[in-house]
Amino acid sequence: MESEGGQKTLNPEAWVDRYADYLYNYAISRVGDENIAKDILQDTFVAALQASKSFKGNAAERTWLVAILKHKIIDHYRRSNSQKAKAEVPLGSEFDPSGEGNPLQRQIADPESTRENDPIENSELGLAIQNCLSQIPQNHARAFSLKTIEHWTTEDICKELNISPSNLWVMVHRARTALMECLNTQWFKNN
């Protein structure tokens, strides 16, 4: 989490709740397999935790995690493309988080290079939604997600989150309003 005054620290306890779904979808969109994506996600969190001392605070926590995730995806492709290649991409200073530095990174960062248009657009849309959800208050995001993505009944969500239905609707509504704002320019047609 970002604290006041530009000083940034990490908050590993909250990583799973806040970023796991986004990172998981990101990984699926790049490797196309849910189980591999789960492994990569776990490796990412573990690597992030081990590297947390080297977190310089010059990137937002989420950006930093995505950068590590990209590394792990590249590692995965290295391993599956060549059994000989044992080289892991080091999590050091030579890593370029913009993804433009090294050609392998660039290729993975560009989903259109390998896949067809429509499913990609829909999974990119899913990512955009998850991305927005990771930026809004977590209880709103969770209420929205349970209702809209996981299709829970109102009753079950109220029990799970221990809130009243009218509370739930206000939270869902806040999340929707924030999403409209966040997704605005790219996904909404102006009318």
Add this chain to the structure above:
Amino acid sequence: MISCDEAAVICSKTQYREAGFWERLQLRMHLLICKTCPSFSRKNRQLSNLCDQAVIKTLSSEEKSRLKKRLQSTSSEDA
């Protein structure tokens, strides 16, 4: 007559077909006289379409707690 804020919450509720008859009626009336809410209502409908269209996978809560445990054991190894 309901306020714009109330209308907006009902509007979100209708996206899940869970607004009652009375609420829907109040919303309709509000949309007839309000200048700003109809465009919100349109966007809200678009958002529902986007959500239906989006490919989104979520980890189950068991998978999330397993991940959390894994992280906790990693951080205590380091300590």
